[in-house]
Amino acid sequence: MTAAVTATVTATVRGPDEILVGFTVALRAAGVPVTHDRAQSYLAAAALVDLGSVRGVYHAGRATLCASPADLLRYDQVYESYFDGRTGLPRDVVPVPRATHAPALELGGEGDDAAGPDADAEARRVAASRTELLRHRDVATLTANEKARLAALFATLDVRLPRRRAVRRRPWHRGAVDPSRTLRASLRRMGEPATIAWRRRAHRPRPVVLLVDVSGSMSSYADALLRLAHRFAQAGPAVETFTLGTRVTRLTRALAVRDPDRALVAAGAAVPDWSGGTRLGETLKAFLDRWGRRGLARGAVVVVFSDGWERGDARLLGEQVARLRLVAHRVVWVNPHRGKAGYEAVQVGVRAVLPHVDDFVAGHSLAAFAELTELVARA
Incomplete structure (x- = not known):
């Protein structure tokens, strides 16, 4: 002191x-x-x-x-x-006016012709530095102007869907011999030996299911998480998005709109329980009962975005995540507080799900979202 x-x-x-x-x-x-x-x-x-x-x-x-x-x-x-x-x-606090725009660099003055390229390079360096700082900022602490800048940066995320081997095979330049194609080529040559055809197992996108908690404790992250879900939705048709709160809402159709702002408006109109309570166990059970058995989660990479604050029975939440783990290929739990210094998993909801998830990662900044997209692509 x-x-x-x-x-x-x-x-x-x-x-x-x-x-x-x-x-x-x-x-x-x-x-x-x-x-x-x-x-x-x-x-x-x-x-x-x-x-x-x-x-x-x-x-x-x-x-x-x-x-x-x-x-x-x-x-x-x-x-x-x-x-x-x-x-x-x-003493009495002297208010410091908040800057609404970045201070302009003074590029004018004597010797403009000689200093022009250096000044432009410096301006680009400053802009890149500010962008890098914004990428690592907690999205819950950003101002309205910073959130608008961050929204434009979501387009830079390299979202790739994971791949899995399909049952069918496709022609390839090496691999296993394709007897049917080889025989047909020989018959076209009147039984003369033909070039051996090869084939390999085809690959197709693995389904991805995004479950976004939109309860009151996650309200400051909901906009960024839905923008991230929109980026996944634009990567391919094998992506399903749901929101969790006091009920389960499917947003796959709303997020299919190409324009992100219009997609978020459509999503906001479809979700009736914004910033409400949290009943993760009950909503996960409803999701599995209605969509899990139908195959949306079967063999999929399921990503749950939630801070783990559970108002209901934490044991039910743990049971439903264990049930989800049985049908999913991989379960990833994204907690926005995971990336903050000094964080400890003390919430009863988080402790209930940790034994049943494959990955427990941070989700509070654009840099953390980039790491998440890479993790999903490798799943």
């Missing part, structure tokens, strides 16, 4: 946690996207450093509360405004 915080606690009889939480509120008001998880990380980091060290508390906040280079300047301004080192009291 800094000397400023110590004096504040003495003067106003407030605890250090209250002072530090007030600082995170000031940062959020200044435009820094401080989430609940980041605030908790900040308090934990401040407790580990020497609370009498101004430098320690300052850098603990920079490391846990700032998500991009743009946040660093705001952090310094708010820190200077909030903690007054001369009086030892927090």
